[in-house]
Amino acid sequence: MYIVQIASECAPVIKAGGLGDVVYGLSRELELRGHTVEIILPKYDCMRYDHIWGLHEAYRDLVVPWYGAAIYCDVYCGWVYGRLCFFIDPHSEDLFFNRSCYYGCNDDNMRFAFFSKAALEFLLLTNKRPDVIHCHDWQTGLVPVLLFEIYKYHGMEYQRVCYTIHNFKHQGISGCDVLWATGLNKESYYFADDRLQDPFNPFALNLMKGGIVYSNFITTVSPHHAWEAHYGDFGYGLGHTIHEHQHKFGGVLNGIDYEVWNPQADRYIPHHYDADTFTEKAKNKQALREQLWLGHGDKPLIAYVGRLDQQKGVHLVHHAIYYALYRQAQFVLLGSATETAINNWFLHEKNHLNNNPDCHIEIGFNEELSHLIYAGADLIIVPSNYEPCGLTQMIGLQYGAVPVVRGVGGLLNTVFDRDYDNYHEPEKRNGYVFFQTDSQALESALDRAIGLWYHYPKKFQNLAIQGMEYDYSWSNPATQYLSIYEYIRHK
């Protein structure tokens, strides 16, 4: 099969979070199974060019219609650890992708509407006719709309779209300017409840809703979150739309790329190990402590890696720092915030705890350090308010860092409480789960985890090894995506 992914991220060249990991990891697994995969991305000025091989101009002067005129683009092509990627570089005064950031601009809607349009124009003009176009999140929600309203009539009538929602909270709420810019035009047609009209604001368009309505199949990134989005509050207003399209909606649990995340071969960690050589992990803990100037006592090391965002339960992350110190544990945090208030809050804590030998707070995005943290940590916390899938608990499991998670979304599909789980035998349990959002709930789970580490080290090690034995690779999810692709292809 020939699959084209259209996305705003692909790790490690463009990675703001888990979306990048998924686009890369799924593409690699599909290619390993003999399918052809190409990835279309924006050419951001701030992407990690050091992760691209053979970058060259593949198409010059791609004319993308925009507001009745056109924007000229060059399309570059290169390999990101074996994946063939096309990078769209528009020449316009808007400087859509030369902002020194991936997201967070006032005109994000227009930037990614343009990207969606340009990606389809590129496919059309280069005669690329994939069996399936797989697009992701609100940034590419317009792709199926444009495909089925415009490009279908210009020679792309056989293409099918699979649309994956990684985060329902960000939906691309726009004004009608995206319609006029992209050539969709007919305002009254799209401002309809069964098309792109926002469920909360009848005078706004919702790009994610467009993705749901027009795609041939929609997935979110875990079965439990699919349920939450459909029946609970986590659809952020799109539950009704999901309900109307439930026949083409499902949850596919993400995987993690076991070549990137592999403690036996990770190029960013000094000591390789697996379940049989688990004691080597302790050397990584020492290396992490040395790198971060932490003390070397006999203490468990608890880590948080992730975006610092309300989604992630930042109030509980903050509480965990002080609870860990109170319980004679060490804490390492690696995170970045887009909200200034959250950023300042954690910067303040960083200054406050700067000289504490048991705590290190690193604000920023650091792929290399994240690997060493997973390898060095005894426990990894994920106290999210909501979590469509969550990759950090799966990476933690793979590195023998026991996850302590809140029981929501994909966390419930992947972590099974050591002490209280009705569905898994004790030897299949792999972490700790709590349910409420208050600090006592977090403490109750951390207390059990730290207690086991101190008082029953052998049992703690067994728990970590049980986690390492889980298979959260892309093997199963890729099989599920392939059957979705086959299904929509023949419809």
Ligand SMILES: Nc1ncnc2c1ncn2[C@@H]1O[C@H](COP(=O)(O)OP(=O)(O)O[C@H]2O[C@H](CO)[C@@H](O)[C@H](O)[C@H]2O)[C@@H](O)[C@H]1O
């Ligand atoms: N400061 C930092 N430095 C280095 N690395 C960092 C980092 N902050 C985060 N990362 C890395 O980025 C990834 C984050 O994964 P998450 O599952 O938390 O994704 P996120 O919430 O961004 O995305 C959404 O999409 C993903 C993928 O579908 C879903 O799992 C998730 O639930 C959903 O919210 C991990 O690989 C992590 O190591």
